[in-house]
Amino acid sequence: MAGILEGASPGLLAEYLASRRPLVSVICTSYNHERFISASLQSVLNQTYPAIELIVIDNNSTDQSVARVEEFRQKQPEIQLIRNTENVGICRAFNQGLKRAKGRYVIDLSADDLLHPERIARQVAGFERLPGDYAVIFGNAAFIDEKGRLTGYHYPISPAGQATVNVPSGWVFKEILASYFVATPTMMMRKDVLESLGGYDESLSYEDFDFWVRTARHYRYYYQDEVLTSKRIVRQSLSSQFDTANNPLLESTLKVCYKAFDQCQTADEYAALANRIRWFIRECFYTEQFKLAFCFRELLEYMEKPDFRTALILRLCQWHIPVNSLYRNYVTWKKNRVFRRGALNAGI
Incomplete structure (x- = not known):
């Protein structure tokens, strides 16, 4: 091996090493995300992991989301863009990207969320150490507002950055039924598992609960106790x-x-x-x-x-x-209270 690479240029050496690592497909779905999509795509390009393909699906945005993507494609023409002529929903849009994806692992990225630079490298390293019956790696997430300001965390953290609550890991089917505990944007999934399911169920309005139910019965989940993703909380989000x-x-x-x-x-x-x-x-x-x-x-x-x-x-x-109307006012009050408490715990 050393003899083959001896004298190779740094660029060729980097290309060879990248080719020996599992490809990761990042599938980014967008609908009217003009304000956020540039930062989201840049967070993918800023990854320290070299073997990434980026596929963007625009669900017939009426703002300048596509123009922002095209600005990136001028510098990075390998970025793939699928433009839908109608909003086909999150599940079908993701499946469009899945059909093109060539990676061993897949990340479902909303166009308003951010990947931290070490996210993919850390998750691939984790996956490569796990047995073959693990389908998902997930972690903690930072919550940010529309201006990118930190408001809290999915799981409360210690000063060292570790979760202060017990997060289920391994065989989690019962826990999936009991509560919403997986931070969806933090997931890295095995592509072959997604394909065995036929992708997301396109008859549904959202994807994560169904995906968890259909996978957690037969595969294990691994919790990686790190904050490697920022989830943006926006007023018009699906949640x-x-x-x-x-x-x-x-x-x-x-x-x-x-x-x-x-x-x-x-x-x-x-x-x-x-x-x-x-x-x-x-x-x-x-x-x-x-x-x-x-x-x-x-x-x-x-x-x-x-x-x-x-x-x-x-x-x-x-x-x-x-x-x-009364219920929505209560939910807004409760969320604001949680965010204020999270900000205090985070030392903001």
């Missing part, structure tokens, strides 16, 4: 739509819950799913999706009878009480 009246996200959630029910095997798993469904019934009430609440009840009753609190919520759903 914020869960609080709005008559949003389509809870209907997708019901479909995923039926998938999860079919995969449950133990009493603890059924109990975790039942508890989550009780929470979704409350969300249906708060978002005034009263009929959908009874669809969740139907699934719940396959596992247990609704408890007193759930029965009360369902009775209130029958009365069609308009509570969404």
Whole structure:
């Protein structure tokens, strides 16, 4: 080996070493992300890891998002761009990129989030040390606002930067049912696992809960205790739509819950799913999706009878009480309180 590389130019040596490392495909989905996409793409180009392909899918943005991407492509023509003539949704847009991806590992990047420079290098190194039944590596995430200011963390951290709470790792199917604990933007996924699933389910309005349910039953997840991603919290983000009246996200959630029910095997798993469904019934009430609440009840009753609190919520759903405006004000107050507390813990 040394004889072959002896006398090679630094550029050729770097190209050879890069060729020996697993390719990572970063699939960036964008819709009206003009304000943020340049920083997001630059964070990919700033990676210390050399073997990366970048695929951008624009979902028919009406702002200057595509123009910002083209500015990068003038300097980096290897960046691939798919321009949709209509907004086909997050799941289908990602699958368009997945079909082009050649990497061993895949990152699903929203065009308003940021990768820290060592993110890909650290995650690839972690994956390469793991057994073959691991499908996902994930980590902690910093929360930033629309101006890029740090507001907190997905998991609270110590002064040394480690999470101060216990984060599930390994076989996490029950934990996936119990709560939202994986910071979605931090995930690196095995491409062959994604392909075995047929990519994301395009009948759904969002992707992560379904992906977790379909993979965590058969594959392990590894928590890497580092902050290598910044998740931007914006007013019109998809996650914020869960609080709005008559949003389509809870209907997708019901479909995923039926998938999860079919995969449950133990009493603890059924109990975790039942508890989550009780929470979704409350969300249906708060978002005034009263009929959908009874669809969740139907699934719940396959596992247990609704408890007193759930029965009360369902009775209130029958009365069609308009509570969404009040609920959204409460959620906004609570988020602001959490961000202020996170900022204090972070020493901001």
